[in-house]
Amino acid sequence: MRFLTNKIEQISSNSAVCFIYENDQNKSDLFNYLDKLSNNELSKQIYDYRVIKGKFQETIKIAINETLVVLVAGLGKKEELTRKKLSQLVAGCARQLRNRQSITFELIDNYAFSDCAQNFSKSDATRIIYTAARIGLYEFQKYLSDKKTMTDTIEIVDNNLTKEIEQNAQIGAYSSFAMKFAKDLVNESAQIVTPDYIAQIAADIAKEHNLEAKIFNKNEIKELNMNAFLAVGQGSVNEPKFIHLIYKPKTTPRKKIALIGKGITFDAGGMNIKPAQSMLTMKSDMSGAASVLGIIQAIASLKSDIELHVVSALCENMTSGSAYKQGDILVAMNGKTIEVDNTDAEGRITLADALCYCDKLNVDEVIDIATLTGAVIVSLGHNITGVLGNNQEQIDRFQKIAGQSCENTWQMPILDELKDNLKSELADMKNTGGRNAGTSTAGWFLSNFTKSNSWMHLDIAGTAYLDKSNKETLFGPTGVMIRSLINYLLA
Numbered sequence: 255m256r257f258l259t260n261k262i263e264q265i266s267s268n269s270a271v272c273f274i275y276e277n278d279q280n281k282s283d284l285f286n287y288l289d290k291l292s293n294n295e296l297s298k299q300i301y302d303y304r305v306i307k308g309k310f311q312e313t314i315k316i317a318i319n320e321t322l323v324v325l326v327a328g329l330g331k332k333e334e335l336t337r338k339k340l341s342q343l344v345a346g347c348a349r350q351l352r353n354r355q356s357i358t359f360e361l362i363d364n365y366a367f368s369d370c371a372q373n374f375s376k377s378d379a380t381r382i383i384y385t386a387a388r389i390g391l392y393e394f395q396k397y398l399s400d401k402k403t404m405t406d407t408i409e410i411v412d413n414n415l416t417k418e419i420e421q422n423a424q425i426g427a428y429s430s431f432a433m434k435f436a437k438d439l440v441n442e443s444a445q446i447v448t449p450d451y452i453a454q455i456a457a458d459i460a461k462e463h464n465l466e467a468k469i470f471n472k473n474e475i476k477e478l479n480m481n482a483f484l485a486v487g488q489g490s491v492n493e494p495k496f497i498h499l500i501y502k503p504k505t506t507p508r509k510k511i512a513l514i515g516k517g518i519t520f521d522a523g524g525m526n527i528k529p530a531q532s533m534l535t536m537k538s539d540m541s542g543a544a545s546v547l548g549i550i551q552a553i554a555s556l557k558s559d560i561e562l563h564v565v566s567a568l569c570e571n572m573t574s575g576s577a578y579k580q581g582d583i584l585v586a587m588n589g590k591t592i593e594v595d596n597t598d599a600e601g602r603i604t605l606a607d608a609l610c611y612c613d614k615l616n617v618d619e620v621i622d623i624a625t626l627t628g629a630v631i632v633s634l635g636h637n638i639t640g641v642l643g644n645n646q647e648q649i650d651r652f653q654k655i656a657g658q659s660c661e662n663t664w665q666m667p668i669l670d671e672l673k674d675n676l677k678s679e680l681a682d683m684k685n686t687g688g689r690n691a692g693t694s695t696a697g698w699f700l701s702n703f704t705k706s707n708s709w710m711h712l713d714i715a716g717t718a719y720l721d722k723s724n725k726e727t728l729f730g731p732t733g734v735m736i737r738s739l740i741n742y743l744l745a
């Protein structure tokens with residue numbers, strides 16, 4: 255995918271999107287330019303015949319000459335526009351034009367966003383447009399005999415391109431790449447995407463971006479005393495791998511952050527085997543790992559001034575003669591003991607050791623991203639990510655940025671009362687706490703394995719993979735929270 259910025263007169267695409275507000279006569283610069291090109295065909299259609307009124311997501315396609323197709327698209331009522339809605343609209347427009355080689359979007363002057371009126375600028379719009387357009391255009395065609403050619407260039411035009419807009423264009427472009435990278439990795443079969451495969455990809459990324467890389471095999475994991483993590487992977491013929499990549503800026507880092515991604519390359523449930531229907535999409539249980547590997551590429555490409563550690567405990571949760579069992583008592587890296595009462599609550603066990611590992615990194619913040627609990631789907635559905643943690647200031651800061659990044663989050667509590675749910679007679683805790691408050695008990699469990707007082711946990715079980723398309727993203731992997739985390743790290 256190519257990303258361009260140009261002045262309006264230099265528009266180079268064979269399709270363009272013009273935005274109009276509902277019942278608003280103000281025309282954008284691009285509209286006026288294309289209107290002239292088309293002998294006032296645009297204004298005739300919109301303002302004389304009123305073919306569309308500019309309601310949110312209303313569109314009309316008008317061919318204005320042999321090469322250029324224009325999609326006029328409604329932003330809805332000015333006072334009701336949000337960043338999320340802009341993102342949904344851009345994704346939808348890009349999708350409608352996906353058979354065109356290139357698509358141009360404009361930056362309009364007077365965004366009047368109801369969610370963030372004061373601080374929304376053309377720069378913000380630039381990030382949103384690049385990421386959203388690529389979301390709309392995303393398809394995984396690798397295994398289709400009949401491949402469609404898709405748009406390969408996204409252009410943004412504006413007559414007053416500032417340095418700030420150009421910088422935000424970079425951020426948007428690399429964020430969109432990170433999302434595409436993660437989605438491709440999730441879409442690929444678990445047959446191919448084994449712990450070893452992801453470790454290989456991590457090594458390639460490290461090489462390309464000049465990152466420090468530590469990749470541990472089974473014996474080395476044992477030496478690190480990550481015996482809880484090892485237990486989860488022991489039922490699979492595909493051996494576990496533990497990966498740790500480090501990006502360091504040239505100068506003293508502004509802050510140091512560790513990102514952990516849950517990396518179960520297939521979650522069959524283990525001896526507590528999942529029913530067939532629930533197992534169907536469990537190749538996506540490494541979405542967290544895919545996300546953090548996408549993010550570190552963006553952070554390195556953007557030459558961020560933070561130090562970023564990316565960590566994942568990669569393994570497969572299978573049933574077999576060598577699989578870990580209910581009743582097993584596991585000792586995590588920090589010495590705490592876990593009684594396994596359900597082998598399908600494996601993610602938290604692998605994350606426990608990954609969190610302990612991060613205690614040794616001397617970072618300011620630890621954030622994990624994980625497809626952790628079915629319970630978060632019951633609570634929040636498929637379009638809202640659960641946020642938990644032990645530092646309210648960090649959570650508030652993150653949720654604000656997530657909102658500005660067009661992603662929905664909701665905080666779930668971690669309270670001391672939850673301890674009783676996980677009480678074990680034989681070990682420090684059980685790995686599950688029954689059906690009630692499943693997302694919170696998982697959060698409480700994790701909190702036992704970090705010494706950080708700025709630890710945050712994102713439960714993306716509901717949002718990482720969609721069975722049904724939503725207004726912005728097609729069914730399948732979403733790359734959820736990648737935009738938000740990149741924007742958070744850069745902020």
Ligand code: BES
Pocket residue numbers: 521523539596598599600601625626627628629686687692715716
């Ligand atoms: N990977 C699943 C969680 C999940 C569920 C992700 C649905 C995506 C969609 C996780 O390992 C799991 O199996 N969790 C169990 C925990 C339970 C046994 C306490 C669950 O939520 O059912």
Ligand code: MN
Pocket residue numbers: 521523571597598599600601
């Ligand atoms: Mn599971």
Ligand code: ZN
Pocket residue numbers: 518521539598600601625626
């Ligand atoms: Zn899982």
